[in-house]
Ligand code: TTP
């Protein structure tokens with residue numbers, strides 16, 4: 001998944017900031033996310049009022065997610081399970097499984113990364129993307145958004161909705177209006193008209209307190225709010241009044257920072273027990289190369305500079321980099337270089353604690369100069385793409401290229417004691433890393449995961 005986009009606050013008078021004339025901001029939010037993940041394993045419950053939060057309405061917890069069928073009875077998130085039980089006596093109550101939700105969230109994030117290098121996951125089930133500049137790959141933003149939502153559902157089996165507009169605010173309100181399984185596009189210039197009939201509470205950032213103040217002023221809808229002059233709102237709410245003035249017109253308080261491209265992509269592994277077994281070390285390098293390479297392709301990038309990190313017993317860490325003649329995004333190219341760096345620089349007398357593979361010096365796409373090789377490369381790229389698709393669906397270890405062994409096999413010989421050692425090693429390494437960060441002279445010695 002590509003590095004996340006950064007956001008920067010918008011300052012200045014609201015009049016200075018007219019809305020962009022293009023609609024490239026997409027907000028995606030999964031429908032009844034926790035419930036939908038549970039339904040993957042319990043398809044017989046589809047169409048029923050399902051409530052996640054606790055296995056029974058007699059428990060003390062709250063509802064975390066309710067199916068759209070349960071919502072018809074008035075059940076919603078954050079409601080005590082007991083209340084939900086009273087409102088919906090035939091509801092099916094399930095326990096939550098957070099590790100599963102974060103795994104599915106990662107899979108969704110990976111799909112989003114295929115559609116734009118600028119993705120910000122804002123919670124476990126929602127993200128903003130900027131689709132500007134992705135036309136060549138996916139078509140105009142509306143077509144891309146439609147394709148993206150369909151791909152999420154066909155790949156994961158999970159329903160989702162989206163909002164496409166000129167700002168984050170419009171996109172977010174749009175996706176909420178689109179639910180479930182919908183896409184709302186707000187055409188440029190029609191933002192105020194789209195927001196006008198909605199209750200003020202629908203605007204992100206307007207909570208219970210502001211809603212109460214606005215209602216006290218007789219302002220129920222966003223249209224009512226938009227009719228109030230800036231100076232009046234400012235007099236009542238101070239700086240917040242300026243934000244409200246902007247929000248009522250669909251304006252954001254934040255904007256995407258353009259240079260959101262990752263500077264490097266890296267993967268490390270700390271062994272449960274320090275090892276000098278060449279086969280184990282090779283297979284790990286192959287695995288790390290493939291992981292880094294998959295992220296590279298997801299970000300639509302190619303790399304020229306490859307760096308190998310070897311940390312030996314103790315904390316001696318060595319990094320060796322090589323710059324390629326031409327950029328690549330193929331596993332085979334990357335692994336071959338990493339392997340040769342390893343052969344040249346490995347100290348055979350020492351046991352290895354950590355291996356790392358880092359990719360840098362990125363360029364967009366994969367502009368290969370060697371035309372004779374083009375056909376062969378196209379085949380390899382197709383293979384990589386197919387493998388990436390299978391991994392998104394069934395997990396990274398579902399496909400491994402030659403020389404790499406599956407995760408379970410890598411760790412099969414790790415008993416509890418070794419896992420404990422690994423945890424200790426990792427904890428110590430983190431401590432060392434903090435020290436290293438304080439001392440920038442050593443910075444190049446460490447690539448975070
Ligand atoms: P939401 O996207 O707010 O809700 P949702 O996905 O269940 O339903 P919707 O179709 O309206 O988007 O939250 C995402 C997940 O976060 C949700 O499935 C469960 C979890 N969550 C909580 O644990 N507690 C909460 O109070 C809320 C709102 C969500």
Ligand code: MG
Nearest residue numbers: 029030031125
């Ligand atoms: Mg959701």
Ligand code: MG
Nearest residue numbers: 029123125126
């Ligand atoms: Mg959400």
